Amino acid sequence: MTDKNIIETFLKPESVAVIGASKNPLKGGNRIVNNLIYNNFKGKIFPINPNADGIIYGLKFRKSILDVDEDVDLAIFYVPNHKIPELLKECTQKEVKGAIIEASGFEEAGELGLKLKEKIIDITENFTKIRILGPNCMGITRIDADSDAKDKGGFFSSFAVFNKYKRGNIAIISQSGMLNGGYLMHVISKYPDLGIRYSCSIGNKMDLSEIEFLEYFIDDPTVNVIALYLESFKDPRKFIELSNKVRTIPKKTIILVKGGLTRQGQIASFSHTGALAENGKLIEAIIKQSHVIQAKSFYELFQFARTFSMVYESNKKLPVKGNIAMVAGSGGSETITADLATAQGLTFPKLGDKTYEIIKNFYPTWMPFNKSAALIDIWPAMEKEMIKSKNTDAVTKAVYEALINDPEIEGIFNMLFVSRLFRNMTNLDILTKIARETEKPMFFWLIGEIKEINRVSKILSANNLPEFPNLSEMVKNFQILVNEGKNKKNI
């Protein structure tokens, strides 16, 4: 069986056994069955528990996997570590193709754990009889359809319960189960429009690792963004090769958080996934040669993933020069943004003559427009317009269209002050229409009342326009687009 076939089996099994299924709703073995059923897993499910009788969610318990008289693609283990070897042996007898081991207590737990690992290697004949995902993981989640669709769900094998989700273009590969469980739940709750295609928890990666999943996702046209959390590189050479392949594929990006960059981080990751300390300079070299987008926290990982997801979804063009414009009603925020942008290598270029000629007409004589950098304090123009018109639509249209038509500018930062009282100050319909129709990325920074920010943020998000809680993050997220634009251009 090729690696591609086995990953296909893990992502899209036709039959699964849940070893450790339980009637007790507080136990993970119960939640896994619940998660599979509730999220419309289309294949067969066999609950296995030597101590349970009767049925669970309408399915009959078996004492052992050997009692199942049909083929089983995957066994999902939710039992304590010391029970795994024997049960795994039964799986090999049954010719189960793969096993997801969610229990911890292996490489990361000292001598006893290492002995268990050796037993597993022995039983699986070095993973030739059966392939292993984990241990110490949260399994696989595959989303085929949104949770509010009629045909919702896909394949949900973790013990974390997912009720609300959207299908999208992001695939997650993570050595932290939390990222596939509680944190993913958090991210989905925070960014309700963020769509996920796969979430793969690879844990200690005793057998299968980031490499096999990466290979699969590179070829999967439903995936645009691969979000990775690694505590070690299984095969650095192969990782670099695969990442560089991604550079040649339009609309495909890898974002990596590497844990254990420092001695303290390595102490933590050793207790976590048993990751052995890697040389700091070597890690740096791998990341540099792979040209992946590096994030420094889980928060950044998903924020970057959201940005690329939206940019690809809305067919925006990746910037390559780092030339940006900003439209704001606050000189202070433009000053800070200009400082932050400089630190990230971004430039607010001088406006083109044509752009300048269009915009300057909207400015009052007592506050002439400054063309020396694409930092547009739109407030004086809006004030002037409000004196003669009922609204500022003409200014909005003219300024944004002029900037979009300026060939030097690759994207636009926008500050919006949002408040229930001043809803008429910004015509969101006009702005989102302009932003949808241009191929230049437009990023937003919203200030004002939180409730109103949430309302506007939803509208922007539905138009694939990312909104950021602060200027640093807005700048940083544009900078990674430039990095990726260069990555893809310079290959």
Place this chain on the structure above:
Amino acid sequence: MTDKNIIETFLKPESVAVIGASKNPLKGGNRIVNNLIYNNFKGKIFPINPNADGIIYGLKFRKSILDVDEDVDLAIFYVPNHKIPELLKECTQKEVKGAIIEASGFEEAGELGLKLKEKIIDITENFTKIRILGPNCMGITRIDADSDAKDKGGFFSSFAVFNKYKRGNIAIISQSGMLNGGYLMHVISKYPDLGIRYSCSIGNKMDLSEIEFLEYFIDDPTVNVIALYLESFKDPRKFIELSNKVRTIPKKTIILVKGGLTRQGQIASFSHTGALAENGKLIEAIIKQSHVIQAKSFYELFQFARTFSMVYESNKKLPVKGNIAMVAGSGGSETITADLATAQGLTFPKLGDKTYEIIKNFYPTWMPFNKSAALIDIWPAMEKEMIKSKNTDAVTKAVYEALINDPEIEGIFNMLFVSRLFRNMTNLDILTKIARETEKPMFFWLIGEIKEINRVSKILSANNLPEFPNLSEMVKNFQILVNEGKNKKNI
């Protein structure tokens, strides 16, 4: 009149004239009067407008300030720039002590603006006849009591409308009016427990600057945290002198965002407040010698201010070594935190023997506790406890108390997974009680459902326990406490 007296007049005037008061609620001159009245300004208010008759909010309009037959402490101008010199002349005749000029179009607006400035210098006899705040500013806000108190309000002179606010220990001095207006509104809506004492918009600082306000706030016992946004230093030597004085005062901290650190930033700040380019190395030297806490964005400014506000409010001890512990249910988040902490110079020390002896007993044999660094993955201990007890309170109590009693540890990072379904997993009462009673700062990182995060965040906030949206910010905010601890220790 000394500087202290004049600042007292600006912060606590007994009578104000609003020049440019208007019946039209869309105009700033209307909102200023509204803001003063709605927020219980205790002094007298005189609306001035040559083109208005009758009354506004029960107050009689005057055509000119010269028609007022009582003393006027402050004149608040909301009229276009070119009208200011003549009206200011009337103020000097009336012997008004100070003027707040909210209009823009002076130093930042080129030649015409500079001519206006010269006229003002002439009329005010170089600011000896009347002192000026601004121009290009949002005035002064002084909060005496919370908006939901019976005797709510104080002195609200900006044209930004504030309905909800709390009195607290933070004073803001800013060259960006947005920071005193829309952004402050945003911050208050985002952190509803954040208390503000003063918000001073100094604009172009034609006369009064950060220096006079700083001097005042250093001596004001109601102020613990001074949040500064500057585009230029009015008097670097004096700034360094004052900032170093703050180092000798317990529970007093200055946080500074300096705009215009880069050439691009200086282009923006010149168009904004007319700030002249300062030498980058000089700025760096001023900040270094002043030992203020530097923030790099408005977001950081208020987040740092909130952290210090809470830490001082709850009588926590500032760390000086940078030794921190972390309690989390996720090895991945500890790995990332350890990496981030290393980059910020923080250390997770080895646990003391006593601490180790207490904590290790809670761990199962299959997952022994690792004492090599104060990174506590509490999950195995909680799982073990849940098997024998109904809850995990014993583990929570023992682990936190052991860490608090460990003399090497100066603070604790806490990750909490919060979810409606799993509310019983964390006993918030126990945790907040422990956190309130210790003098070691405890910081929180919450993941889970946004609604539940908001609920828990409110509880933490009411106990002066800051919660952060990501690990980088949690680490950074502890690092600034260490910086300030060292600042105050090493003087």
